[in-house]
Amino acid sequence: MYLLFPGRHHLLTQFQYDYLLSLIEKYGEDTIEGIIFAVTSANHSGTKRNPVPFYLRAMMIQDFCENIPVKTYVFGIDDVGNLEDFASYTLKQINHQSEHKLVLNSSNTLLICSTPVMEMYQKIEFEVLTAELEDKNYQSYKTALPWEMVEKIAENPDWQQSSNIKSLIHASTYKIWTTYSLDEKVRNILNDPIIGEDGDITESRDYNSYVRQMDEIAEIKYKETAEFIRPGIIGDIGCAVGSWIKQASEDPHLRESDFYGIEVTRQLYDICQQRKNNREFGNPYVFFAQKNAVTSHVFEKESMNTIHTSSLTHEIESYGNRQDLLKFISNRYEELGSGGIWINRDVIGPENGEQIVLMQLTKEDGRNEDYEENYNDNKELANYLDGLSTFTLFKRFCSDFRRSENDMIYYEEVLIEGKTYFRLALKDAAEFMLTKDYKDNWNSEMHERFCFWSFSEWKKTLEANGFHIKEASHAYTNPWIASNRFEDKVQLFNLQMEPLAHPPTNVLLLATKI
Incomplete structure (x- = not known):
């Protein structure tokens, strides 16, 4: 007989450990052939629902099981969206990943589960061992659930001094969380006001069209910024699908440089990693990380020669708030070394916008x-x-x-x-x-505001944060946009009915740290 223990397993509790030992004592070591941990959402990390990466969850489980006297297995089960028969999918994944050695079904396996997930397995006739669940009708529990403990740690910076928390979590969790500073990482993710539950800024974006747009204009963006890039350590924050880094990595002028792409959106980060695996970049020293640069630093202080951002700052203003944007600006200043440059390309508002x-x-x-x-x-x-x-x-x-x-x-x-x-x-x-x-x-x-600052307002704000603005910085009206989207469609006049020029569409801000 097997025990199947599905869950996201970001944290393991002392109750779970004692519960497994009680089951082994009840059924006997000779009866239980193995305990299978099915770690769901294994392909997700850095999101509010799944802040801890699978490899750390797997390490935690293996440490947790060190003194359990039966075989234990860990299998990562990818998130596949809203799948009604996810239980059968999980069983098939375990079968496949175990090379068909573990064929689990209701006749040879008991399910350990205290959440509504159990209902999917009950439909396929699995018997359920309810662990923490005390009363299904009232959803009452004998002890705190693992995710509740995750939230408590995120809420309490001094959790390591809290006996109420330390007594409930298992030693394996304490070891992994403290060794890898997971408390700080999880706290930043869960408290982030911008990204959604699954690591996205907005849930309504069509990524197929978005990726096409990024690749189509990558060369134009790179040519506009290339002459200002300082070789050395180069970061692209909000790197999307890595298109700008791809262009930069193929530039002979930057052949000795290291490139770091930062992307908060899980879908885009996954694409970056796949492109790296496909060896699409011209320089092997290309690295990607899924981080949010709004609420924290993403590079070491005074370490960067160049930081590039494109079409990002307006999203911070739109999905966060003004304080988030000001924090983002100050973080970039602190990350640049002396002589470093922040190249920011984005949409822009007109001067005298209240006119x-x-x-x-x-x-x-x-x-x-x-x-x-x-x-x-x-x-x-x-x-x-x-x-x-x-x-x-x-x-x-x-x-x-x-x-x-x-x-x-x-x-x-x-x-x-x-x-x-x-x-x-x-x-x-x-x-x-x-x-x-x-x-x-x-x-x-419809959530995004493009025209919150004019060029002069951007310049004033950057200078207030210590930046020097290069003369080549400028706002401009993209001639293609003016010709194809403004002409014969929109005309502006002042109140004296005098025609006005088209507003600027973009800005190139070149902010250096002296």
Whole structure:
């Protein structure tokens, strides 16, 4: 007979250890052929649901089992999304990973489980040993569950001095957590205000289209930044799928450099690792880490020659808050060595953004009614929005934009000499102009504010943090965007009806540490 013990196993308790020993005593060492730990979400780490990587969980379990007098096995079970028959999937994975030596079923295996996961196994007739669970109807437990202990450690920086915590966790957990400083890592992850449960900033992004976009513009981004890169130790924060690092790693000027890609989003980090395994980078000294650079340092202080970021700082402002962005800026200053440079490329707001302007939008490029439909599928929504005129798309934009953040755009529709204009702040007009064409990820983009700072505001903030701003730094209007997205669609006027230039679309900030 086998004992199957599924779970994420970020932490093991003394209760679990004593419970296993009691089962061995009850059924006998000769009866129990082995205890199988099925470590679920083994392919996830650095996320709120799964902060601890699988290899550390596996090490913890092996140490935990050192004095258990029966065979023990550890198998990593990947997360595969919402799978109704995940129990059968787990059993098949164990069968496959054990080279078909462990064929578990309801006739030869008992399940150890105290959570609703047991219901999946009960459907396939497994008998359940309920461990911590005291009363299923009232969901009452004999002791704290492992995840509750994880949260207690995250909440208590002095947990090592707490007898209430130390007495409940097993010595193997204490050893691994203290050796690898997991308390600090988990605390940062669980308290992070930006990333979601599974390690993503936004849950509504289509990664297929996102990855394509990153690769398509990588060469343009690199050419814009290449001449300013200082060789040595080079970091790319928010590296997405590693496209900028790939370009840099192939540059002969940087052949002696080391490259470090930092990506918080699990899906993108996985792609970076796969590309490295595929040897797609021109330099072997390319390393990736899944970290969040907002709330903490990701490089040693004064260690970096170049830090690069692209299309990242506006996401910090959008999904976090202003203090998060200011902390991000100060962290980068501290990580740069003397003479180091932070190259920040992003969207930008116009100067005098509070100026009230008139915006005229064409009605000739789509329909001018029926703009309030909603779709769960991103592609269906994109097709629907693509059929709207620019005039009507603006109304949909104002309806959706940052509604959940209570940071919406306000406008007045006015009629001047028989023509309709929208009267609003210049920065809000620019917000629409810069965002309106990102229909593939509309629900995601509706959370993001592009135009919160102008170039002069960025310069002032960076200088206040100790940076020197190189003269080559500048805001600009991308000519392709102006030609293809602004012309014949949007025209801005001041209140005297004098035409205004298109707002800037991007900024290149070159911030050096003297």
